[in-house]
């Protein structure tokens with residue numbers, strides 16, 4: 001088993017929380033892991049990505065080769081497309097559709113969404129909206145993770161366990177909200193997968 | 199022992215804690231910052247009484263570590279690659295004094311300049327100083343090499359340079375720990391003149407360093423970090439340094455390369471090993487994540503031997519960090535690069551945080567200077583370097599720590615009046631103070647804006663050595679009290695602030711303006727911690 005994952009977003013959006021959850025679940029499942037992070041200058045409102053690699057065998061490179069990523073998980077729609085050269089021809093693009101606009105020449109939304117729609121294998125969802133409906137706007141990242149969960153080859157309950165671990169100190173309410181967010185994202189993804197198979 | 203999931207930086211820090219290090223010194227700089235931070239936050243390090251401290255700059259940190267080594271204890275000093283330029287005087291001379299307690303100098307290089315102004319390869323510095331160099335290829339090696347490096351350092355009584363790159367520094371993987379080694383006892387050098395570099399002594403010490411070179415090479419030949427993986431297809435022999443090895447084997451099923459591969463993790467280069475590879479293969483490919491150090495040595499000036507491929511002949515791009523695809527192409531394999539980036543994707547450069555005090559300061563400065571033609575603001579290294587970008591377009595230089603003040607002075611000497619320097623508080627105490635003294639002594643007509651956010655912002659908010667001292671320092675250096683002006687960089691004080699700026703810019707002499715407001719990031723963090731503290735206090739009550 002090998003999953004190479006590009007996590008994408010804008011500095012400050014907290015993509016590392018997704019990486020931490022997958023990482024915890026992967027380690028509990030006894031898998032190898034490498035994760036290249038971005039620190040420093042580019043953190044401030046610029047584009048950020050993280051290379052997360054999990055495998056049941058030794059992992060050589062900290063960087064995923066171009067064209068070999070199994071999926072791109074993005075918390076921002078334009079950022080999801082920035083890493084297309086990394087994605088394998090069979091890879092999945094899982095992205096939030098809620099834009100983070102901190103630049104003047106941000107592309108027009110309908111064109112951007114059309115570009116995402118034109119990708120052969122993709123899941124797109126407004127994770128911010130879903131999180132807000134759940135009464136927890138902060139857990140949008142967990143919604144995205146939930147949407148990616150069918151592709152991870154990690155048992156769903158391992159992800160749930162990882163969330164319990166990570167948020168343990170914050171109390172049962174926070175754990176539950178994040179579990180709900182994870183489930184909500186997963187539900188959307190499963191629906192979209194079914195549709196795409198039709 | 200259980201594996202820890204550590205960044206390369208953290209693996210080095212943990213290695214230091216476990217290898218009996220007594221002190222770690224540094225100035226923050228991406229990608230090296232997390233090494234020292236890890237030790238600072240480690241309860242274990244605290245219980246072992248390990249000193250972990252930020253110096254005013256890399257030179258003071260280097261010298262402090264050398265002092266600890268003098269006293270017989272193991273010490274580490276960490277910096278980014280350009281920090282080694284700042285520490286260079288101490289660094290190069292430390293090879294001549296030698297070490298007493300083990301001394302490891304960590305230089306974190308930044309090929310591709312993710313967060314830096316150049317991509318210099320610190321291995322050249324180590325070679326220049328005639329020091330052994332270690333270059334880990336993964337997180338476990340980074341950890342192990344600290345143990346090994348301290349031993350090497352004590353065996354030859356020489357500081358050891360450990361060279362890492364951004365990718366290793368900021369990538370996480372499992373690391374297995376070893377037992378904690380006891381720290382050294384206080385023990386002065388056997389020869390109390392060892393550290394006196396008076397010419398007569400220095401000549402002797404230098405000869406000693408030179409005579410040790412063959413022993414260093416011998417150590418490289420036998421190093422557990424240098425080894426040949428022999429394979430049958432000898433049409434090509436590959437030398438892979440540090441991380442380059444991972445990128446190489448990534449391209450092969452089961453990580454099995456058909457050609458002989460010489461993996462290098464310790465320098466000076468193991469001549470015999472390289473010679474053996476050279477003799478047995480038709481062509482040599484050199485993969486180095488940095489500048490072509492081994493490649494240059496192999497080619498020599500005239501390049502009359504076998505074909506040597508690498509960065510110099512274009513097989514590998516001359517600049518930038520390596521990755522698996524670059525290595526694949528260098529091996530003649532196809533590039534697996536996927537779909538192109540759609541054209542509607544635009545660049546998203548980093549920007550100042552919402553509510554950052556620098557935003558106001560730059561807007562106000564632009565307004566204060568609006569009556570002059572553009573091109574007279576010299577800036578420095580920090581978050582505020584982003585003032586170069588839209589919407590500010592406010593600065594015209596960023597070269598090295600402290601250069602804002604001295605460049606403004608030089609430009610003023612040339613007749614560019616007014617000349618303005620913009621520098622952060624931490625950068626000011628790092629390397630700005632001496633330049634300000636130069637300006638005062640020459641009575642230069644410059645205005646220095648010291649943006650005081652009370653922290654080292656860009657690297658994540660480490661304590662700034664300048665806190666609470668800036669105006670005293672300026673006054674002590676000779677800036678007239680009346681021309682040290684502190685302002686609150688908020689829009690509501692704009693009229694007053696603007697008047698002050700214009701006045702000081704017009705002043706014929708050295709003036710200092712200090713816009714003072716805390717970095718939003720550290721402020722939020724402080725508030726959050728305070729809230730947490732109050733909550734636990736309440737719960738306990």
Ligand code: SF4
Nearest residue numbers: 551554581655717718
């Ligand atoms: S980290 Fe602090 S100093 Fe840097 S941009 Fe953000 S608020 Fe400004």
